[in-house]
Amino acid sequence: MLTVLFKKEWRTNYKIFLIFIAVLTLYTSVIVAMFDPKLGESLNAMKESMPQIFAAFGMTDPGLTLLDFLTNYLYGFIFVVIPFIYIVIMCHRLMSRYIDKGSMAYLLAAPHTRTQVMLTQLGVLLSGLIGLILYAVLLIIGCSTMLFNESVEIGKFLMTNVGLFSIHLFFACICYLCACCFNETKYSIGIGAGIGIASILIQMLSQVSDKMEFLKYMTPLTLFDAKGLQLFERSAIIGMGVLFAASLVAIIFAQACFKKRDLPL
Template sequence: MSKALFKMEVKANYKLFLLFAGILTLYVSVISAMYDPKLGNSLNEMAQSMPELFAAFGMSNPGTTLLEFLITYLYGFLFLLIPFLFTVILSYRLIAKDIDQGSMAYLLNTSYSRKQIFLTQLFVLVLGVFVLLLYACSLIVVCCEVMFQGELELLKFLVLNIGLFFLHLFLISLCYFFSCLCNEAKYAIGFGAGFGIVFFLLQMLSQVNDKIDWMKYLTPFTLFQPDALIHYEANGFAGILIFAFTSIVFMVFTLYRFKQKDLHL
């Protein structure tokens, strides 16, 4: 890994990070403040009035505890989509743009090897998503301790967010694969974002109606099971292991393809 390249990329992309951190700050603070066990019946009535819409976004059951409420309104959609969009954009800026514009070939003419460049850019991407999720989770803890002291089950919350990170690690490996594989940025973004959006849509559709719940087997998001994680069930941890394994396989294969790739000027 190159320290100089790492510092350069961090300076070039910190504003993007701040933008997404600001978006998460807004959603986290507002939704955390909405928690009120007394409103559970009202939220259930609202969900029953529009069952398909609430089910599509994984919000059909607000739960009875603070953690269950957060899972319903943050971890069912927002904490999946927002960090994923950050991944798509940052992956483009780190590698796809340089390949598309031909500047990657010039970068390789420096003292950096392909492996160094690959690992440095990948590390910036993983670190960026990790810090973004860490910030969002820390903000949740602060908000909950200020407004609902002692109600957030911290150990279960930690396990939940470990699972969330490994889900996003898989999405990172997917986007990075297409960013390295494609010669044109439009295809890198199209395939990376496209597969992720299709996975989101399949997940949403599978939750709308029991007749099409078979679609959940077509999307990796099914492997992320917040309820199973907070209850320490085996299928929840199995999802984490699958995400970890597939991410490593994707990254190793992507490195191999990147080292063999013909880069144009």
């Protein structure tokens, strides 16, 4: 990894990271503050009046505990979408933009290998992603302790977030692979972002009714089973392992593609 390039990219992109931190702070603090076991009855009444909308966003059961509530109202949609948007933006800024404008050739003119440059840019992307998830974890623990004088079940909560990282690592590596393989932004970002958006929409459709439940097998989001991870179910852990393995394969392909391809000037 190239330390100078890593620091330069963070200086250039830290404002974007802070914007997403602010967005996470807003949504997370509001959702945590909404928790009230008595509120479950009101939410269930709303769910019965709009069942398909609640199901599409994964909000089918408010639960009785804070962890159940957060799993449904944060990890079902908000914590999937917000980091994914960050991934798409950063893949564009760290790789696609350089290639599309021909700037990558000048960056590689320095005495650095393509692998070093590629892994450094990937390091910036993943460090930001890890930062967002860690911040969300600490914010939830802090808010729950401050508001309710108790915290979530730490072991189950951390396992959920390892699973959350696995799905976003997969999306990040797929988007980065596309950014490394194509010259034009409409392909390098469009394909990677399209895969993620399609996955989210398919997941939402699969939750609307039993007739469309089969669609869940067409999206990698099914491999992220937050509730299963909290119970340490074997299938959920295997799904998380598959996501980590697929991410590694995508990184290897991205490195091989970027190393051998011709870059526009």
